[in-house]
Amino acid sequence: MSAIREVVTIFVGQAGTQISNACWELFCLEHGIEPNGNLKKKYSTGNFTSFFSQTQEGLFTPRTIVVDLEPTVIDEIKTGAYKELFQLDSLITGNEDAADNFARGYYSLGQEAIDITLDRIRKICENCSNLNAFIISRSVGGGTGSGFTTLLLEQLSEDYAKKLKLDFAVYPAPNISTVIVEPYNSVLTTHGTMDYIDCCFIVDNEALYDICARKLDVDAPTYTNLNRLQAQIISNITASMRFDGVTNWNLEDIKTNLIPFPRLHFPLMAFAPIIPSYKAAYSNISEQQITLDCFDPANHMVRCDPRIGMYMSCCLLYRGNIKNINEIKNIINFLKDKKFVRFVNFIKTNFKLGFNYLPTVTVPGGDLTPSKVTVANLSNNTAIRHAWTRLASKFDLMYQKKAFFHHYLAEGIEESNFADARANISALLEDYIEAET
Structure with a gap:
């Protein structure tokens, strides 16, 4: 060992x-x-x-x-x-x-x-x-x-x-x-x-609020509700280090398989199934269903639609009693054939699968129902650039007016830092567009 x-x-x-x-x-x-x-x-x-x-x-x-x-x-x-x-x-x-x-x-x-x-x-x-x-x-x-x-x-x-x-x-x-x-x-x-x-996994609270409200029927989600969702993903990503698995993987595999270029290190995360605890109908959730669900934009933890971007890589981490690995491979081929999942043309082997036979644990009295099988989808997709574009335009609105600048300058930052940072985001957007085209 x-x-x-x-x-x-x-x-x-x-x-x-x-x-x-x-x-x-x-x-x-x-x-x-x-x-x-x-x-x-x-x-x-x-x-x-x-x-x-x-x-x-x-x-x-x-x-x-x-x-x-x-x-x-x-x-x-x-x-x-x-x-x-x-x-x-x-x-x-x-x-x-x-x-x-x-x-x-x-x-x-x-x-x-x-x-x-x-x-x-x-x-x-x-x-x-x-x-x-x-x-x-x-x-x-x-x-x-x-x-x-x-x-x-x-x-x-x-x-x-x-x-x-x-x-x-x-x-x-x-x-x-x-x-x-x-x-x-x-x-x-x-x-x-x-x-x-090496790798930055992004979530945004709006996406998490939506998941809580739409999928878990939590009317007024607190940060505890949001953070428990995030903890499930962190748990899935690190499960292979904390439990013995069969087709296991480690954190180096994230860097090797998810990040084709060092700067493009912002993968999307999704998790499935997301079912409220009072609907404890987990016995009939199939590997096929959760695999489809984890590509649903509504299950992604950042507000962007992967279908309008191109995938550079995708890792699916399964936990629990996986009965049929071939069924998972078939559904992946179906998604690729139907163009639900479009990959950039310069990467040929694009899916990495990890399996861990210990099922996900849920917090007693929490929002999520226990499930015999779960999957976390980590994918590097060029659609994330739309989130950067939104952020950059909000930055520009304030920067043009030098709004709130004095608060920053008084603490020792220089004005050139703002220009350099904004230029770096522009370069990042270019990198994503280049990867896509």
């Missing part, structure tokens, strides 16, 4: 902290780890030490850092149900927030928090025997998730250049905005982290 590959997870900012709650709740359920770190007796299977480390007392604790420049949301962890799960020094807070300002997260406040954060990460990494990857979760619209993450990734790429860095990022939604300067923050951090991330 090969050595267990360890992952360090890093959750940044308010959104990152709330996503961490959903992820660790799910991972603990999957591995039978109680909120105090005790391992339940019957759950000794799996390679869960890829994500958890053991304390001297024999308890299990996440190999994670949760960092926010202001303390409110992390304080909720310290008083919540999982307060005994985390090592206290892995929860890092500052005293004031980044005020939704990239420059505060990167220059002023971020500089105060970066050393302690890197020091804690170094200690965690020193206790790893086979460190494989960093997984970062954050929102790019606010100040900490954009600015501080950019600063952190610059440092990590120097200190751990050979290690994989995967980013799960909440991007601005087309019609929902919580922060007026989201376009600035998002464009600046995309520019700033472009060369430091």
Whole structure:
């Protein structure tokens, strides 16, 4: 058996902290780890030490850092149900927030928090025997998730250049905005982290709200509802590291199979089946049906339609009791023949399949019904450029008027940074158009 590959997870900012709650709740359920770190007796299977480390007392604790420049949301962890799960020094807070300002997260406040954060990460990494990857979760619209993450990734790429860095990022939604300067923050951090991330999985809250409302009949979704959906995808992507599978794959396979060109590293994610818990009719969901569902734009976690773009790659990760792999291959051929899934002409072997026979776990009392088989669809599709186009036009509207500029300049950023970042997004759009044509 090969050595267990360890992952360090890093959750940044308010959104990152709330996503961490959903992820660790799910991972603990999957591995039978109680909120105090005790391992339940019957759950000794799996390679869960890829994500958890053991304390001297024999308890299990996440190999994670949760960092926010202001303390409110992390304080909720310290008083919540999982307060005994985390090592206290892995929860890092500052005293004031980044005020939704990239420059505060990167220059002023971020500089105060970066050393302690890197020091804690170094200690965690020193206790790893086979460190494989960093997984970062954050929102790019606010100040900490954009600015501080950019600063952190610059440092990590120097200190751990050979290690994989995967980013799960909440991007601005087309019609929902919580922060007026989201376009600035998002464009600046995309520019700033472009060369430091191997793969960035994008979600937007509007797509998640739609899934909750339309598919799960949740009338007024909270961030907990949205984050639990996202946690399911993160769980599927990392399941092969945490459980023994048959046709398994690892995080390097994501980079190798999904990212044909280093800059085009923004895959779409979809998940199926998404069925509300009160319709627990999971016995009649076929592999064929969930495979079709995971190509449905309504199941995608970012608001764009893959049918109007071209696929460069597609990975389907199945979990559960898969009875008929040939049936899955037949449905994929059907989708390709009918042109529902159009691939660029320069890539011939375009589908990668992963199978893991342990079914997905759902949170008791949560929105999703348990299902015997599930699939996550990770696809690199040129349609994502339409999301960039939307973001760039919102950026331009404010940039032409120099709206809110003084807030950024006062924190030490230069005006040329805005022009450079915007030019990089234009170049990214060109790259996607070139790949498509």
